[in-house]
Amino acid sequence: MRRGLTWLPLAIGMLIGVAGLYGCREEVKVNVASRIDANKMPTMTTRNISTLISDSGVTQYRIVAPLWEMYDNIDHPYWRFPEGIYLRKFDRKLNVIATIAADSATYFKDRNLWRLDGRVEVTKGKDELFQSPQVFWDQNKGIVYSDSFIHIENATHMMEGYGFTAQQDFSGYSIKKPLGIFPVDRENLKNGGSAAQSPATAASQPLPQSATTVAPSEAARSALSEN
Numbered sequence: 001m002r003r004g005l006t007w008l009p010l011a012i013g014m015l016i017g018v019a020g021l022y023g024c025r026e027e028v029k030v031n032v033a034s035r036i037d038a039n040k041m042p043t044m045t046t047r048n049i050s051t052l053i054s055d056s057g058v059t060q061y062r063i064v065a066p067l068w069e070m071y072d073n074i075d076h077p078y079w080r081f082p083e084g085i086y087l088r089k090f091d092r093k094l095n096v097i098a099t100i101a102a103d104s105a106t107y108f109k110d111r112n113l114w115r116l117d118g119r120v121e122v123t124k125g126k127d128e129l130f131q132s133p134q135v136f137w138d139q140n141k142g143i144v145y146s147d148s149f150i151h152i153e154n155a156t157h158m159m160e161g162y163g164f165t166a167q168q169d170f171s172g173y174s175i176k177k178p179l180g181i182f183p184v185d186r187e188n189l190k191n192g193g194s195a196a197q198s199p200a201t202a203a204s205q206p207l208p209q210s211a212t213t214v215a216p217s218e219a220a221r222s223a224l225s226e227n
Contacts, residue, residue: 041071046067047068051063061088063081063086063087065105066084067081068080069081078107078108078109079107080104080106081106083104085101085105098124098168098170099122100121100122100135100137101119101120102121103117103120105117112138112139113138113140114137116135120132122170124170128152128170132146132148132149132150134148142167143166144165145164145165149161150162155184158184159175161178
């Protein structure tokens with residue numbers, strides 16, 4: 001009987017060792033949350049989106065973008081479009097009144113404010129083209145503005161300067177620091193002629209009240225062909 005019980009102390013020792021091993025594992029805790037900054041983590045990421053945005057039941061604009069990151073669980077929520085964006089702005093009858101193309105964009109939800117960065121191109125229907133490295137669109141005030149360099153084209157004139165303000169439907173705009181207004185003869189361009197008069201002559205010309213076709217940007221054409 002004594003010989004048959006010689007295995008008992010060994011078995012008890014093994015059990016104690018295994019229990020101790022699992023006990024140690026339970027005490028090791030990996031605090032993943034401590035290494036995550038919620039302000040830098042999007043609450044939702046969507047790729048290759050094309051969606052309509054409405055306000056009070058009225059369709060405002062369409063967004064087309066390769067990447068959409070939403071940061072909603074922070075004090076000042078915002079959306080990011082780091083790989084570019086294309087927007088169509090509609091009137092109440094769903095007619096396109098303006099298009100916007102940019103290398104990147106951020107929408108600040110609590111301020112209802114868009115910041116467009118990079119090669120920003122805005123077209124007013126088929127009439128006018130606006131180019132700037134940075135443009136802001138304040139939907140609460142109903143204005144589009146920039147403090148950066150601005151280049152504006154229509155069928156008859158090119159205008160350049162620094163800073164501009166416009167109604168969000170581009171029914172009227174002004175340049176803060178104009179550099180010049182340069183009349184353009186499109187028919188003369190087709191025949192290989194000069195694009196504009198000299199700056200001294202051009203600056204004396206009045207700002208045109210109407211314009212015709214200006215081709216949209218390459219980014220805008222691409223978005224239009226895909227949607």
